[in-house]
Amino acid sequence: MNSKIIFRIFLILAIFFLSSCFSKKISVVINSSNNNFCEGTVFTFINNTKKFGIEFLIRDILTVELSKNGYILKDPSIVKSFFTPEERIHYFENPEIALSPELTKRLGSILGLKWIIGGKILKAEKIGDYVRIELLIWVKETKNGRLIWYSYYKRDSDSYRTILHFGRTSDLYSLVDKMVKKDIIKDLKKVLICEKKS
């Protein structure tokens, strides 16, 4: 009898802890037939929130993590130095539409890039100890300048909690760090297939 109660409690606890591991995500792969997606760059995300700096941090963490995973990344500032002055202004004014297929193709051919990653931070907030982030991330291939993948991520303080309160994140930057390292990189690796990758 006791063992049954213990088993039930254990089952409820297991469901409770496991539920904290799941997060909302919508991911769409449009077309990814190329298996030589080794070289690319990560552009600064568009930040629609008041949390300044998080857009650069996401870009840098993504760059570093992709580099660790064997991808060859060009520094985004070097890539942007190949924008014409007019394109630089246009990109500064309206980054969402400035990266045209024509410009993407040109960057690809000059610098040997196969893909460009970018995105938009939709929400980033900290209320007391509770933090939350929502973002969109996309990948464009440079062969045709087309969008090949995009995904939506929503994470909060409890997204990476382990047992009880351990692992609960109360810092936005730590949450971003975990989200990139644990989820985004994993998803990107499925899209950016690099056979030459060491």
Add this chain to the structure above:
Amino acid sequence: MIKKWLKILFFSIFFILIFKITYAQIVIFPFKDLSKGDHSINFEIPEEIAQKLSEEGFKVIPPKEVIPLLIKFRKVDFYNINFALLREIYKNFNAQYVLLGSIGKLQKEPPAISIVVKLVDVSTGKITWGKSVSFSAEDFISFLSLKEIDYFSMIEKVYKTLLTNFKEPFKSISKITPTVDIQEVVFNSRYLQPGKTVECIIKMVFSGPKPSFIGVEVKDNHRKRLIPLNKYTNERSYIAFWKAPEREGRYPVVLVVAWDSEWKLTKRIFIGRYYVDNTPPNLNLVIKGAKKKNGKVLVKDVLEIIPKVVGSNTSKNFIGRGNGIAKWQIEIYSKNKNTLILRESYPGELPAVLTWYAKGGMNTLPPGDYLIKFKVWDLAGNSNEVKKEVLLVTDPPTPQVIVYDGKEKDLMEIEINKNFIPLVRVYLEIFNKNGKKIAEIKKEGEPFDRIKKEIFFDKGKIKNLNSLYYNAIIEDELKNKKILRRAFVIVKKAEEGPIRPTFKTWVDEF
């Protein structure tokens, strides 16, 4: 045996020394501190990292030693690099790598630190190594929260995590190619008419030997041409001129820099495009909510004009940002007096709506015919003009109330058809000379030009038709209202009138 070991020891020391000499140097840039705003930089953490790497035996150039070069290179943002800067780093410090870093958070209480560092190869601009660390207090909470971490312990852990397994890739760069960094490109105009002179000024910085040729490659109607760039106002600025092609279209401009002899290198960099446009903008003037009659726009007191560039002609296709309009002008002429009464000219895009107040304040205009001329110039200088005739009506037409005098009975007709603007409401009362109301007419609704109404006056009671008068309230289609008081009725012989008594009238009379 000892000799053999001594030989091994000697060669080991020799190789270690050689390795140390050729070991890649790392230049550490000041870190971008995002926790303090857009343009904040941090020296403390990169200096500490430089110190720790030096202690580990790496050849490191600390941030303070790099600053003079960055200032010389007019680089205010230490986080944005380009090939010209990387080449200068290599040339000045014999360094193969640049360590860049950004700080997301640097908080002392409660401690929280976020740092990302990356190592960039100066010859390729590729990221060869990187690490990100993001620590907050809860990452170090021990069981039951018995011990809390402080900022100084945390930053030490950050350094340790960042630099653990830091392996500078061994690399020997034999030569690094000369490069150019374009800082600014200015065209006299991006939009030109055929045959006009294109002027292009390029501000650029070279790193490496002096190029043997600097020019721009432009495409003509049939072929590509190389136009040499000449020194302009200072050592960084260059200028080139050429004639725009005859055919309309968009033309790319490519910077060509060549290094001969030792390098045999040519760099071609796309710097922009210009547009040849010979088509005037297709302008359309929309008059908002106005009535039209016989090709004229009827206006009471306010006219709202919406100018638009429409259609799919070439000018429209060339539009860049905005609507491609460089200047616009509006002129209003009085046709009655044959004079110009208004001329306004503005640079830039077309206005969404132009409102012309004919009445009110200083702008009160007499009613009459007016001509509006609207002219636009596109960015290439092509122009187009549209004219609109406007009839300003500030007063409703006065109707003629006519009574046709018959032998036994009188008929009345109200004529308003001589006026231009139709009426929408008429309320009319006819009085005899004693002030007694003898007839009443009401009509409203759809615009009308004429009211024909048979009214029979009793001859026995009304002796003199010439003494009839009327009061009326009338309103025209433009909502102009008029009140008429004691206006005389016109009397005409029944034979002159358009109204003949109907069969029913005669039957009733009989």
